[in-house]
Amino acid sequence: MLLTDGTTKQLNCLAQVQPIRDALDVVGGKWKVLILTAIMQGNRRFREIETSIPKLNPKVLAKELKDLEEHQLIQRIVHDDYPVLIEYVATDYARTLKKVMLELHDWGVNHRKQVFGK
Amino acid sequence: MLLTDGTTKQLNCLAQVQPIRDALDVVGGKWKVLILTAIMQGNRRFREIETSIPKLNPKVLAKELKDLEEHQLIQRIVHDDYPVLIEYVATDYARTLKKVMLELHDWGVNHRKQVFGK
DNA sequence: CATTGCGCTTACGTTGAGGTAACTGCCTTC
DNA sequence: GAAGGCAGTTACCTCAACGTAAGCGCAATG
Numbered sequence: 001m002l003l004t005d006g007t008t009k010q011l012n013c014l015a016q017v018q019p020i021r022d023a024l025d026v027v028g029g030k031w032k033v034l035i036l037t038a039i040m041q042g043n044r045r046f047r048e049i050e051t052s053i054p055k056l057n058p059k060v061l062a063k064e065l066k067d068l069e070e071h072q073l074i075q076r077i078v079h080d081d082y083p084v085l086i087e088y089v090a091t092d093y094a095r096t097l098k099k100v101m102l103e104l105h106d107w108g109v110n111h112r113k114q115v116f117g118k
Numbered sequence: 119m120l121l122t123d124g125t126t127k128q129l130n131c132l133a134q135v136q137p138i139r140d141a142l143d144v145v146g147g148k149w150k151v152l153i154l155t156a157i158m159q160g161n162r163r164f165r166e167i168e169t170s171i172p173k174l175n176p177k178v179l180a181k182e183l184k185d186l187e188e189h190q191l192i193q194r195i196v197h198d199d200y201p202v203l204i205e206y207v208a209t210d211y212a213r214t215l216k217k218v219m220l221e222l223h224d225w226g227v228n229h230r231k232q233v234f235g236k
Numbered sequence: 237c238a239t240t241g242c243g244c245t246t247a248c249g250t251t252g253a254g255g256t257a258a259c260t261g262c263c264t265t266c
Numbered sequence: 267g268a269a270g271g272c273a274g275t276t277a278c279c280t281c282a283a284c285g286t287a288a289g290c291g292c293a294a295t296g
Contacts, residue, residue: 013155013156013159013170014152014172016155016223017151017152017155018226019222019223019224019225019226019227019229019230020151020219020222020223020226021148021151021226022226022229022230023222023223023225023226023229024142024145024146024151024222026229027142028142028146033135033138033139033142034131034132034135037131037134037135038131041131052131054132071229071233072232072233093232096225096228097225099221099225100221100222100225101138103217103218103221104137104138104141104142104218104221105134105137105138105141106137107137107141107214107215107217107218108136108137108138108139108140108141109137110214111137111140111141111144111189112137112140114190114211115189115190
């Protein structure tokens, strides 16, 4: 065991927490989960997604879609017919988030009870 | 089934996502997980916590501790000896976060592989 | 040929999370 | 009585997220 001094322990702790922060970066923020859910529910077109989520504006949507694509959670598909048609679909990889989302959801539901409901 | 029109479906989706956002609010941000972990590892005093986390400053720590206390994840204990001594301890309730953290951690570790690794 | 829809982009403004530095009141130690 | 530790607070600043409004190029539609 190397955990004999404070410094090593500290570094170890930071390393342990880093993946959690990574995950939160991907899924955190005001819109990511909402947008991903909308897409998974079958909203594929830009406007469709936009109008399916109240108060979401096109500038923010465009940026969030780019982020989600970078993280390989969605795919942007361009159909070169005329008029050009663009679709966003969730990747298989995005399904790996299911367990995480479920845990977050359950904890969130329970937390509401804990803090308000008696 | 009430899910016959778009509006109902939309509201339903929003409701489903809300608990996830609640959970992310509690545990999100740059410092919360780090601070909670530090406390769980046995750092109980304000200065102790502060110095155990690099780059964390007292103003932010004070605010985050208040948040965590409001959400009942930690307890602030004042020992009225002289000199006054103050301790922060994780509540039993905070342990309920373990599964969520584990899922986030595992997903985060895997995500690093997915995005960079081969 | 005006309007509408699509998939955005651009220029601007606001807000809040987080950072910096200094300082406070209280107590102990040198 | 100067210095230092503890548990913060205060005033000020920065920056990125997010919001608002408008517009662009293209195609279809009336």
